[in-house]
Amino acid sequence: MSLHKHLILNLKVANIQTINAPWLVSHQISLDVLRLDKIHPIVSGNKWFKLKYYLLEAKAQNKTVATLGGAWSNHIVATAFCCLKAGLPCVGFIRGEKPAVYSETLKQAEQFGMNLQFLTRTAYAEKVADLKMKGVISRAIDKENIYWIGEGGYGIHGAKGAGDIALEYDLKNFTHIIAGVGSGTMLAGLINSATSKQKIIGISSMKGNAELEQQVKNLIMEKIKCNNFSILHDYHFGGFGKHPGELLDFINGVYTDHQLPLDIVYTGKVFFAIRDLVNKNYFKPHSRLLMIHSGGLQGNAGVKEKILAF
Numbered sequence: 001m002s003l004h005k006h007l008i009l010n011l012k013v014a015n016i017q018t019i020n021a022p023w024l025v026s027h028q029i030s031l032d033v034l035r036l037d038k039i040h041p042i043v044s045g046n047k048w049f050k051l052k053y054y055l056l057e058a059k060a061q062n063k064t065v066a067t068l069g070g071a072w073s074n075h076i077v078a079t080a081f082c083c084l085k086a087g088l089p090c091v092g093f094i095r096g097e098k099p100a101v102y103s104e105t106l107k108q109a110e111q112f113g114m115n116l117q118f119l120t121r122t123a124y125a126e127k128v129a130d131l132k133m134k135g136v137i138s139r140a141i142d143k144e145n146i147y148w149i150g151e152g153g154y155g156i157h158g159a160k161g162a163g164d165i166a167l168e169y170d171l172k173n174f175t176h177i178i179a180g181v182g183s184g185t186m187l188a189g190l191i192n193s194a195t196s197k198q199k200i201i202g203i204s205s206m207k208g209n210a211e212l213e214q215q216v217k218n219l220i221m222e223k224i225k226c227n228n229f230s231i232l233h234d235y236h237f238g239g240f241g242k243h244p245g246e247l248l249d250f251i252n253g254v255y256t257d258h259q260l261p262l263d264i265v266y267t268g269k270v271f272f273a274i275r276d277l278v279n280k281n282y283f284k285p286h287s288r289l290l291m292i293h294s295g296g297l298q299g300n301a302g303v304k305e306k307i308l309a310f
C-alpha cells in the first residue's frame with residue numbers, strides 16, 4: 001500500500017489497551033480498546049481504512065474525487081487530507097447553505113485543497129440516496145471523470161477497507177467487538193472479517209435511525225453473517241453531535257481513570273454503552289470485549305464549554 005508512505009501513517013502505533021475497572025471485575029468480563037485514534041492526528045481511526053480502496057482506484061483511473069458530508073464531518077477532512085497527499089484533486093459537497101463563518105472542519109478541508117460546494121438539504125439528500133443505491137450495486141460511479149465516494153465512505157470498498165482492521169490487528173480472540181456507528185460502513189467491514197462465533201455490536205450515535213440495520217446488511221458479503229450483529233439505539237445522548245454535561249463528565253472520568261481520551265460524537269457514547277451493558281448483565285461472564293476506538297478526537301475542538309480534561 002504505497003499510499004501509506006504519502007500519509008506517513010504508522011498502523012503499528014495502534015496498540016490494544018486493557019481496561020481495569022471494578023465494574024468489569026465484578027462481572028467477570030474483560031475489556032480491551034483498539035487505539036486506532038493513534039494512527040494519525042487528522043486521518044485518525046477508521047477513516048483511513050474506509051478510504052483506502054476508493055483512493056487507490058481513483059488514482060489508478062486518474063479521476064477527481066468527490067464526496068459529501070456535513071459541516072462537521074470527520075470524513076470530509078480525512079478525504080481532503082488523503083487526496084492532498086495522494087495528489088488527487090477533490091471536491092466536497094457540503095450539506096446546507098454556505099455559512100458566513102466556516103467550521104473548523106471546513107477550514108481544514110479547504111486548507112488541504114478540497115474544492116467546497118454547498119448543496120441545499122434537498123439536493124444533498126437526493127445525491128446521498130442515489131449514491132447509496134449505486135454504491136452497493138456497482139463499486140465506483142463513473143461520470144464526467146468524477147470518482148464518487150458515498151457519504152461517510154459508505155459502500156463496498158469502504159466496508160472492505162474497514163474489514164482490514166480485523167486483519168491488521170489480530171482480533172480473533174475476542175467474543176464481542178463493539179464500535180460506534182454513523183453510516184454503518186465500519187460495522188459492516190468488521191462483521192465481514194469476524195469469525196462466525198464473534199458478535200459485533202454497533203452503538204448508533206444518531207437518534208432513531210431505523211435505516212441503519214438494512215444499510216449495514218447491504219454491505220455484508222455472506223448473508224449468514226447478518227445474524228452476527230446488533231445495533232443499539234439507546235445511547236445517542238439526544239442525537240448526533242449532542243453532548244450533554246453528563247456525557248462530558250463521563251468522558252472526563254474515563255480519561256482520569258484510564259488515560260483513555262474519547263471523542264464526543266462516537267467513542268464517548270460507545271464506552272458509556274459498554275459500561276451500562278456490563279452493569280445490566282448484557283454479556284455472559286468470561287466474555288472478552290474489544291472496543292474499537294475509531295478516532296474522532298479532533299472533533300472535540302467543537303466543544304464550546306471547553307470542559308474536557310484533555
Ligand SMILES: *Cc1c(COP(=O)(O)O)cnc(C)c1O
Nearest residue numbers: 182183184185186266294295296
Ligand atoms: C466516522 C466515524 C465513525 C462511524 O463510522 P461509519 O463507518 O460511518 O459507521 C465512528 N467513529 C468515529 C470516530 C468516526 O469518525
